[in-house]
Amino acid sequence: MTPANASPVSLTRHLIEEERRGHICADLRLLLEVAARACKSISVAVGKGALGGVLGEAEAAAGGTSVNVQGEAQKKLDVLSNEILLEANAWGGHLAACASEEMEHCQPIPDAYPRGNYLLLFDPLDGSSNIDVNVSVGTIFSVLRCPDDVGTPCDEHFLQPGTAQVAAGYCIYGPSTMLVLTIGHGTHAFTLDREQGAFLLTRKHMQVPEQTKEFAINMSNQRHWEAPMQAYVRDLLAGREGPRGKDFNMRWIASMVADVHRILTRGGVFIYPRDRKDPGKAGKLRLMYEANPMALLVEQAGGAATNGRDRILDIAPGELHQRVPVFLGSRDEVAEATRYHREHDARAPAAGLAGSAA
Ligand SMILES: O=P(O)(O)OC[C@H]1O[C@](O)(COP(=O)(O)O)[C@@H](O)[C@@H]1O
Numbered sequence: 001m002t003p004a005n006a007s008p009v010s011l012t013r014h015l016i017e018e019e020r021r022g023h024i025c026a027d028l029r030l031l032l033e034v035a036a037r038a039c040k041s042i043s044v045a046v047g048k049g050a051l052g053g054v055l056g057e058a059e060a061a062a063g064g065t066s067v068n069v070q071g072e073a074q075k076k077l078d079v080l081s082n083e084i085l086l087e088a089n090a091w092g093g094h095l096a097a098c099a100s101e102e103m104e105h106c107q108p109i110p111d112a113y114p115r116g117n118y119l120l121l122f123d124p125l126d127g128s129s130n131i132d133v134n135v136s137v138g139t140i141f142s143v144l145r146c147p148d149d150v151g152t153p154c155d156e157h158f159l160q161p162g163t164a165q166v167a168a169g170y171c172i173y174g175p176s177t178m179l180v181l182t183i184g185h186g187t188h189a190f191t192l193d194r195e196q197g198a199f200l201l202t203r204k205h206m207q208v209p210e211q212t213k214e215f216a217i218n219m220s221n222q223r224h225w226e227a228p229m230q231a232y233v234r235d236l237l238a239g240r241e242g243p244r245g246k247d248f249n250m251r252w253i254a255s256m257v258a259d260v261h262r263i264l265t266r267g268g269v270f271i272y273p274r275d276r277k278d279p280g281k282a283g284k285l286r287l288m289y290e291a292n293p294m295a296l297l298v299e300q301a302g303g304a305a306t307n308g309r310d311r312i313l314d315i316a317p318g319e320l321h322q323r324v325p326v327f328l329g330s331r332d333e334v335a336e337a338t339r340y341h342r343e344h345d346a347r348a349p350a351a352g353l354a355g356s357a358a
Pocket residue numbers: 072101123125126127128129218254255256257272284
């Protein structure tokens with residue numbers, strides 16, 4: 001927290017100081033500034049709401065609702081936010097290519113502009129189902145290095161584990177707009193001063209408490225969960241009288257950005273597990289532009305992130321839009337949930353989704 005009598009540190013100053021410390025190069029600094037500027041534009045669009053004509057679903061060129069590569073209906077703001085991020089990043093010379101939840105394949109920087117050394121992935125608008133009901137949404141992004149001498153970058157160049165991220169962040173469009181960022185040296189939060197148009201550092205070195213009494217999950221999917229997940233939540237709900245010996249509170253905003261922001265602020269565990277609703281999908285959330293950046297932010301704040309079995313950041317991705325189960329937040333609670341899964345697997349190695357509640 002900035003002392004009341006000190007002038008607040010802007011994002012620009014913070015990044016210049018990180019460059020002086022040798023933590024980032026000038027290109028990465030400029031890339032992050034451009035990403036932050038794009039988030040400011042999205043924040044303005046989100047803030048206009050119904051007055052800006054940005055609510056509701058996007059129309060496909062052929063009529064009807066536009067659907068993205070994931071088969072999900074696109075909101076007008078999904079499309080607009082994607083365009084803002086692409087446009088802002090096209091000309092700067094810091095990026096080689098962008099990839100997005102809203103595009104089937106990555107988009108190399110057009111030939112008209114110089115290509116840089118970084119790859120940017122984003123979920124342009126996270127929590128889309130909340131747009132029309134005026135609940136917090138956000139943008140999530142992840143930055144990777146582009147491998148050397150690749151010519152025109154393509155999807156396979158993005159397939160790097162989360163540990164390879166050089167920066168990750170999100171912007172939450174809530175009662176205030178906040179940018180939360182890591183370049184691998186802690187997780188820091190900046191609040192948008194709307195009068196100045198600048199992000200100002202308001203929380204340095206966010207820390208997720210190791211323990212928690214709060215979990216976030218969409219309970220309506222309970223009947224579709226794996227056996228160890230059923231057992232874990234059953235024990236949470238048993239409260240003080242159960243094996244965990246304490247009462248737990250529950251929250252679910254259905255905007256990952258907002259749920260993770262709460263966890264970075266006061267602790268908790270966020271879970272979107274694998275389920276049987278669509279056995280072809282390993283979970284709902286996407287590894288490359290949702291789970292990986294959030295996992296890095298949470299780990300940099302002293303928390304943990306697994307897929308129920310293994311560390312998310314160690315997963316070797318097989319495709320751009322790969323889905324993954326997500327357990328992240330307070331370290332001890334993530335370890336506990338992970339233990340239920342590992343012990344279940346050790347007892348019944350092949351049971352997985354078919355196993356009965358332990
Ligand atoms: O509606 P559900 O199944 O609870 O899922 C909510 C989750 O889906 C998401 O909205 C997916 O993100 P998008 O809105 O970017 O597709 C997460 O933000 C959120 O945690």
